[in-house]
Amino acid sequence: MYAALWRILPGPVWARILILLVLLAAVLFVLAFWVFPWIDYLTAPVQDVTVDR
Amino acid sequence: MSDLLDLVNSAEDEPPKRPRRQKTPRRGVASRIVGVFGELLITAGVLVLLFLGWQFSLNGIMLSNHQSSDASSLSQSWATGSGSSTPPSTAAASAPPTTTASFPFGEPPVLATPSAAQEFAVVYVPRFGSDFKKLNNGGAGHYPSTQMPGQVGNFAIAAHRDGWGSPFLKINELQVGDPIYVETQDGWYTYTFRGLEYVTPYGVGVIDPVPQVPGATPTDRLITLTSCNPLYIASERIIAYGVLTGWQPRSAGAPAEIAGIVGA
Numbered sequence: 001m002y003a004a005l006w007r008i009l010p011g012p013v014w015a016r017i018l019i020l021l022v023l024l025a026a027v028l029f030v031l032a033f034w035v036f037p038w039i040d041y042l043t044a045p046v047q048d049v050t051v052d053r
Numbered sequence: 054m055s056d057l058l059d060l061v062n063s064a065e066d067e068p069p070k071r072p073r074r075q076k077t078p079r080r081g082v083a084s085r086i087v088g089v090f091g092e093l094l095i096t097a098g099v100l101v102l103l104f105l106g107w108q109f110s111l112n113g114i115m116l117s118n119h120q121s122s123d124a125s126s127l128s129q130s131w132a133t134g135s136g137s138s139t140p141p142s143t144a145a146a147s148a149p150p151t152t153t154a155s156f157p158f159g160e161p162p163v164l165a166t167p168s169a170a171q172e173f174a175v176v177y178v179p180r181f182g183s184d185f186k187k188l189n190n191g192g193a194g195h196y197p198s199t200q201m202p203g204q205v206g207n208f209a210i211a212a213h214r215d216g217w218g219s220p221f222l223k224i225n226e227l228q229v230g231d232p233i234y235v236e237t238q239d240g241w242y243t244y245t246f247r248g249l250e251y252v253t254p255y256g257v258g259v260i261d262p263v264p265q266v267p268g269a270t271p272t273d274r275l276i277t278l279t280s281c282n283p284l285y286i287a288s289e290r291i292i293a294y295g296v297l298t299g300w301q302p303r304s305a306g307a308p309a310e311i312a313g314i315v316g317a
Contacts, residue, residue: 001092031100036107051257051279051290 108216116218120192124175128315131238131303161203161274161300162239174202176210177234177311180246181223192220196260199277202235202242203300206262209277214284214291221280224293225249233276233295234311241308243299244276250292251282259292273297 009016080088167173176193193212200206212220231246252259259279262271274297281287301308307315 001089028103031103032107032111036104036112039104040108040112051252051254051259051292 163204164201175236180231206271207275209260211279214280240302244295245298246295
């Protein structure tokens with residue numbers, strides 16, 4: 001999977017590394033500001049701080 | 054030294070001997086599927102670790118800042134009189150108070166019960182940090198069955214201390230006599246911290262009008278803060294009690310200790 005990604009990327013090694021870093025940054029950004037908040041919203045243990053019967 | 058140079062020169066002269074593709078034999082379909090599956094599993098593991106790291110660091114910081122700035126804007130809207138969504142307060146409670154607190158500005162007003170998820174108060178606890186302020190609803194939540202700030206009975210709120218901004222992280226560090234300020238559209242209520250208690254998650258008695266005495270007629274104006282305990286385990290609840298010792302209307306300005314951070 002990742003080997004195939006490496007083969008698909010164009011250019012010399014430094015350019016591929018640069019593209020990968022940019023892709024990684026984009027993925028992390030999407031995760032931190034959209035995906036993770038959504039998962040947190042779905043799974044947050046809201047009741048853990050309250051007393052309840 | 055010259056040996057090294059010779060080595061470098063010879064390496065540059067000779068064409069590269071390493072063929073790139075032929076070295077690895079072609080893999081079978083099953084082998085590829087297993088390989089991709091393994092990479093997916095590793096990716097999933099990394100994602101879970103990233104999520105945990107995000108939840109306990111970045112998200113906490115973001116939520117905490119968000120709660121503080123929301124609290125500030127609510128304070129500002131009260132200060133400028135633009136916050137008109139809250140129903141008007143009723144006059145002071147008719148029940149004669151028997152507390153030792155004196156109220157130079159008269160009996161504290163009591164907000165009308167707000168609708169669900171409405172932001173009606175900002176909590177300031179200097180012991181939690183000099184700039185600590187949390188919005189009711191945005192950072193802490195009011196138990197709807199309990200009383201309102203300043204009302205005879207028990208104003209009970211809950212908040213996290215193990216993530217989601219950790220508003221009550223330092224609840225166990227409160228010391229007797231610490232002030233807990235609650236700001237509403239009408240002004241500032243000053244509660245004084247009295248003590249901690251630890252109960253099970255089913256210890257609903259702590260939010261009774263008279264804590265732990267179900268059915269008793271309240272005479273004091275109390276505040277109860279509840280959060281989880283121990284940290285990250287939450288098999289118990291930590292409870293902080295305070296009693297109303299002061300009240301000042303908006304016209305009198307904010308209490309000196311928090312005047313610098315109200316609406317800032």
